[in-house]
Amino acid sequence: MKKNEFSFIGDIATLFSTIPHHGFEPIGDDCTLIELGDDALVMTTDMLVEDVHFLRAASSAEEVGEKSLLVNLSDVAAMGATPIATMLSIALPANAQEEWAEGFMRGYHEASHKAGVALVGGDTTSSRDRITINVVAIGRAPKSNIKRRRDARVGDAICVTGKLGRSSKGLVDIMFGDLNTIAARHHRVAQARITEGVWLGTRSEVHAMMDVSDGIASDIKHIMEMSKVGAEIDTQRVPTDYDLRYALSGGEDYELLLTVDGAHAERLCREFEAAHGTPLTIIGRITEPTSDDVCWMEGEKQVEMDIKGFTHF
Amino acid sequence: MKKNEFSFIGDIATLFSTIPHHGFEPIGDDCTLIELGDDALVMTTDMLVEDVHFLRAASSAEEVGEKSLLVNLSDVAAMGATPIATMLSIALPANAQEEWAEGFMRGYHEASHKAGVALVGGDTTSSRDRITINVVAIGRAPKSNIKRRRDARVGDAICVTGKLGRSSKGLVDIMFGDLNTIAARHHRVAQARITEGVWLGTRSEVHAMMDVSDGIASDIKHIMEMSKVGAEIDTQRVPTDYDLRYALSGGEDYELLLTVDGAHAERLCREFEAAHGTPLTIIGRITEPTSDDVCWMEGEKQVEMDIKGFTHF
Numbered sequence: 001m002k003k004n005e006f007s008f009i010g011d012i013a014t015l016f017s018t019i020p021h022h023g024f025e026p027i028g029d030d031c032t033l034i035e036l037g038d039d040a041l042v043m044t045t046d047m048l049v050e051d052v053h054f055l056r057a058a059s060s061a062e063e064v065g066e067k068s069l070l071v072n073l074s075d076v077a078a079m080g081a082t083p084i085a086t087m088l089s090i091a092l093p094a095n096a097q098e099e100w101a102e103g104f105m106r107g108y109h110e111a112s113h114k115a116g117v118a119l120v121g122g123d124t125t126s127s128r129d130r131i132t133i134n135v136v137a138i139g140r141a142p143k144s145n146i147k148r149r150r151d152a153r154v155g156d157a158i159c160v161t162g163k164l165g166r167s168s169k170g171l172v173d174i175m176f177g178d179l180n181t182i183a184a185r186h187h188r189v190a191q192a193r194i195t196e197g198v199w200l201g202t203r204s205e206v207h208a209m210m211d212v213s214d215g216i217a218s219d220i221k222h223i224m225e226m227s228k229v230g231a232e233i234d235t236q237r238v239p240t241d242y243d244l245r246y247a248l249s250g251g252e253d254y255e256l257l258l259t260v261d262g263a264h265a266e267r268l269c270r271e272f273e274a275a276h277g278t279p280l281t282i283i284g285r286i287t288e289p290t291s292d293d294v295c296w297m298e299g300e301k302q303v304e305m306d307i308k309g310f311t312h313f
Numbered sequence: 314m315k316k317n318e319f320s321f322i323g324d325i326a327t328l329f330s331t332i333p334h335h336g337f338e339p340i341g342d343d344c345t346l347i348e349l350g351d352d353a354l355v356m357t358t359d360m361l362v363e364d365v366h367f368l369r370a371a372s373s374a375e376e377v378g379e380k381s382l383l384v385n386l387s388d389v390a391a392m393g394a395t396p397i398a399t400m401l402s403i404a405l406p407a408n409a410q411e412e413w414a415e416g417f418m419r420g421y422h423e424a425s426h427k428a429g430v431a432l433v434g435g436d437t438t439s440s441r442d443r444i445t446i447n448v449v450a451i452g453r454a455p456k457s458n459i460k461r462r463r464d465a466r467v468g469d470a471i472c473v474t475g476k477l478g479r480s481s482k483g484l485v486d487i488m489f490g491d492l493n494t495i496a497a498r499h500h501r502v503a504q505a506r507i508t509e510g511v512w513l514g515t516r517s518e519v520h521a522m523m524d525v526s527d528g529i530a531s532d533i534k535h536i537m538e539m540s541k542v543g544a545e546i547d548t549q550r551v552p553t554d555y556d557l558r559y560a561l562s563g564g565e566d567y568e569l570l571l572t573v574d575g576a577h578a579e580r581l582c583r584e585f586e587a588a589h590g591t592p593l594t595i596i597g598r599i600t601e602p603t604s605d606d607v608c609w610m611e612g613e614k615q616v617e618m619d620i621k622g623f624t625h626f
Contacts (some may be wrong), residue, residue, distance in 0.1 A: 019426055027432075032400070032433040045447070049438055049439075085335060085347075113331070118335055123360045129442070132360070132445040
């Protein structure tokens with residue numbers, strides 16, 4: 001359950017807290033989790049609505065199919081689990097029930113095939129005028145591989161995979177009609193650091209992990225809150241090819257944000273890059289919980305940042 | 314994945330058949346299933362769209378909340394599993410984000426509480442003009458309790474819980490403006506034979522089981538197809554308070570349709586009624602596979618039935 005998009009959501013966790021959890025962990029991570037024997041099964045769900053999350057004029061049906069899948073697989077991999085299956089529900093208006101639906105399934109299937117993820121259930125229905133898609137992704141891992149937001153420790157290095165800001169730069173490109181930039185394509189399709197997440201799941205020096213969906217300035221607060229720690233981030237170290245605003249508060253990058261035992265972080269970064277050909281960069285450290293806000297640095301100097309957060313279109 | 318609502322769906326199972334199933338059973342039952350140790354976890358998902366599955370003018374928000382949950386719990390119980398948790402995704406237009414959303418959650422929570430089912434995840438988003446709801450229900454059972462559509466055997470008695478036809482009679486009442494009949498209320502809210510399904514799961518004389526969502530005339534064909542058997546149903550034995558047409562081809566009754574070892578069926582029916590205060594009625598028997606159609610009987614006499622099936626509004 002994502003945070004407080006509407007006022008009534010805030011109370012839901014409290015409302016349901018009196019019902020037995022039957023082995024499921026409380027809401028708060030990228031996925032919900034149930035342990036069965038030595039393994040854990042993780043599950044996540046995301047709903048995509050036409051004209052809110054995508055425009056038929058700006059994204060091809062194939063791209064929407066691919067993105068619907070990948071944003072969910074990203075949540076699974078961010079727990080250190082291997083995505084194994086999905087369930088797909090889709091509501092289609094009359095004008096999307098043939099060509100558009102086929103294109104969507106082509107994109108969804110190709111990305112499923114690439115990730116080795118089965119389709120095990122779902123629902124299809126008609127709708128009056130707009131497309132709605134709901135994907136459930138299921139992952140599996142040895143219990144000991146699971147990474148949670150609550151496991152950051154004081155002294156951990158804060159690390160991030162890849163480079164940040166490309167998806168929101170792509171969204172801005174699209175808004176200006178530049179549909180074919182690399183960033184625009186990246187925004188329309190998303191990525192999922194699946195191999196990387198599963199690899200990081202096997203490493204005991206990785207403590208907390210999540211994917212970056214709303215920008216690190218906003219997402220690191222989930223780790224701070226769940227782990228009851230503070231965070232210091234050096235803006236000069238944040239890996240990006242774009243404006244710092246995109247990199248800190250741009251949404252939908254789907255890179256992995258993790259905290260790593262401070263004594264082993266540099267070695268892990270070297271091994272990660274050797275294994276995956278993608279950088280893993282130390283951008284800060286976990287501190288005692290002094291403030292609800294991130295402590296922003298420019299090298300040795302503390303700076304004020306005015307970060308307003310990012311609104312998905 | 315429900316059957317062929319659109320032409321592209323027919324190919325989906327084939328399209329995805331080359332991807333490893335990672336322990337999930339192939340599509341074809343009320344729920345998908347994965348075995349983990351001695352237990353099985355079952356999962357199902359259903360999407361409800363405003364103006365397709367419900368009208369805000371005809372159903373209260375509480376009723377939509379209750380029904381969204383119960384139709385999914387019904388699928389879980391129809392496998393013989395105990396529903397333990399759900400995930401809820403909901404897209405809300407501006408005019409449903411406060412009062413309607415609160416009413417919906419009240420209905421969803423009350424029904425969850427009554428069934429002892431946790432809420433373990435979900436997603437909320439805005440939409441342009443209509444409400445879309447997607448529910449995932451998760452159940453758990455000892456592997457040996459799971460009932461599948463493919464397990465009917467020649468000589469089995471065909472049985473059904475409760476009485477049929479009430480939900481479609483209720484829909485007709487609603488269409489004529491009679492919103493407050495017992496049948497109309499039943500249609501708006503649905504029921505789920507949860508205790509009954511779990512109880513039947515523990516009985517080894519029960520072979521195949523599913524819930525009745527499209528009317529028994531249509532639903533029995535899933536058992537016939539999956540089990541490669543024929544079926545003979547005596548219309549005079551079909552339990553209903555309404556017109557036979559409602560009872561055979563009316564949708565959304567959510568009673569349980571099952572096949573039971575012929576030698577033990579009468580005893581099971583007596584024990585079922587004693588345990589649950591609801592009838593379990595023998596309405597026919599499983600035969601060798603002679604035809605794709607059901608063999609309809611009136612007592613000893615074979616009759617022709619012209620059943621066109623039921624279209625959900």
